[in-house]
Amino acid sequence: MNYLHILCPPVWEKLPSLGPAYLLSYLRGYNINTFFVDLNNIAFNLASLEMKRSWTINRTFTGNFLFEYCFKDHFEIFEKVIETIDKNKINFVGFSVFNTNRFFAIEMARFLKKNFKKVKIIFGGPEVLTIKFEGYRYPDFVDYFVMGEGEIALKKIITEDPLENIFEFEEQKDINFFPDFSDVDLNDYPRKNALPVIFGRGCVNKCNFCSERLLYKYYRHKDENFFIDELLYYKEKFGIEWITFYDSMLNANIKSFEKVLDLMIERRLNLKWDAQIAIRNDMCDEIFFKMKEAGCINLFIGLESGSDNILSKMNKNFTTEIAKSFFKKLKGANLHFEISLIIGYPDETEKDFRKTLSFIEENMELIPKIAQVSIFRNYPGITARRTTEYEEKESMKKLEFFVNFLENKKIPFTRSYINNLI
Template sequence: MKIALINPSIPQSLKKENLGLAYLAACLEADGHKTRIIDEIAGEDIDAGLDDFAPDIAGISFMTMYAPRAYALAKRIRTDRGLPIVFGGTHPTAMPEEAIEHGDCVIRGEAEWVFPQAITDNRLEGIIEASPPDDLDALPEPRRDRMAMDVYADAGEELCGFNYRTLGVITSRGCPFRCEYCINSQRETQLRFHSADRVIEEIQYLVDRYDIQSIAFYDELMATHIDRFREICEKLIESGLNRLKWECQVHARRIRPDMTKLMKRAGCLQVNIGFESGSQRLLDRMQKDCTVEINEAAARMVREADIRVRGSFIVGTPGETEKDVQLTEQFIKRAQIDFASVHYLTPYPGTALYEQFKGDIQRAGISWDRFTAGDPDTFNCNPSMSQEEQKRQFLRLSSRMAFRNYSWSEMARRAMQNPRHALHVVSNMI
């Protein structure tokens, strides 16, 4: 069979490769199928791709904010070409009943084994529950070569103010935490890992084939299994691959001084930590399983190893007051966060947070394309503050903090790279 795997694009799309599709392509091909990833984000034209490839099945992958685009595409492909439509990815997994209205089949969850099997069994219809792969190393290497990787490598990935040729690697799947705004609050899949050897093999491949200078680890969290993470760092050093720069997400609870020193030697330039708030009450409310003190100590340990700290923060948590936003601002200053990225709390389908508000969201008829995590007009989860006030707090904090710990020369360089964004930030600061 010929299966087209479609990656739709919207104006807010970030130029980051969809590795889920590359894993699927590898497994479908291992089963004897032909695949083509038609990647609108990389600039490919979907109709031209379908004309050229003439597939038997069209699979479409999407997150929530892509849903209207994915459904419109599905309608067109069904009407014009009569192809069966299979949906997968975060949004169809969270909202299968909605998605199935627009297609023939929805596969929920990690579909590497189930998608090829459903084709073999000729049962690509309705809602299918995938059983996620237990052994990640048993998966063939993702077919990155099915995507225009140079577009992604050169997309201007910015790491600490520099643009490196960067590609992504996934070394684990799942997360042991259950933050209420994240899909892991509802997901039942186990935490699973690629071995350190497999990770190094993949990175070496990216160096040899795509000449990368930097790695973005797309894991939800690195360092959840400390020994394996240490092994990856040691192997990066032994193999000389520590000349590559990299960044990753780590939970504050997992940061230890011996680990940060090793990470530095292994090439780590920046650690991203979801601190979320400077208010303990709100951390507890969002089930963060962490304290302000642990967060502050983690930031200190990372800084002391001479690694930059990128902190992510949320405005709009239920119960948040102006005082809480001030606590967050004070935390960012006190912990000397190098780069603070502030998000507006967005109740994504698939999360425990969404379950609390789904009635209101459905009644308000909010279109999925507004679920961008940066749009304070999407939905206000916080009855303690008016929408207008919450929005004012968000814009103030995000613009004041975005460049807080950059030097003037760094800020000037960034402003020159993106003058429109710089003007927007300055106008919010005034």
């Protein structure tokens, strides 16, 4: 049996995708002939400057017309997929489906099914959760759906061609294996000498607005020494100088996080890195200094609100006081960080919103940058109450007000991440 994995555009374009690299590695470990086409990267490199701009600023919007644009102006993309299927006698084609590339993936699958009737189509990725939580119906030409991690389910589908068509949350206990990047040329990606890595899968928190945590049943991490060997391998093989952690929460297990930092320092990795971490009150000062010494250049932190009332409704495990003290420790260790905020969380009052404005203003010397500001989204399966269309419109007004506030106060923020969640 031969398997082709396709990553459709538009998704984040800066680095090769990590999910497919793990799938390829796992399946190859079972001697399954596996191929990969990163259409996201190919399409981004072919896109006009105007299209690239739209892609970066609003992927959801771009996702609505990108398929037609590629079909009309870059049919070579489709020819490449056809050739790969023909040449390698592909039996199964899998897609990583996200909110932004869902339309492209469906249309590409439709196109392939027309041309290759016997090829079975598999959809996985976060967007497939909409079946479970929203009753979303994908077209009948999709043969299998995988929710959560893909490795075990994909192997089963490819080797057994089973009768059931939905596979839910079959998780790997042992994640000590390398992803396989051999199908892509790292020079084709905008961020040079860099790779995405993951130390742990899942998250230990349960924020009520978060759909990311629904992709995993529980948190696991790699063996710390194994992980350091993996990083050294990337350095030697690809000349990597920069790694981006894709962990939902790199500091989920403080003890092992600290051990990784110690090993990075001891074994002189000399890598720059950025990551997403959570605010917590149980990290000692020393860890912050170790992060700096181990090469940390940027951290992404979900503050989400400056109102304790809303933080508690979100089920965030911290208060604004804890957040402030955490930010002080980061600043004390000379660590750069960026925060994200959610505007219009269900039942957020005008008073709550004002508290967020005050928190940002009072701490503008402490917070280097606002990375992401978005209105609350009704993601599938989240535990927060769903907002109405009217509430969304009100949130958009608040968001506009908030952006003006940032501009007036000259608070640095990333314009391309305003209401542009991936």
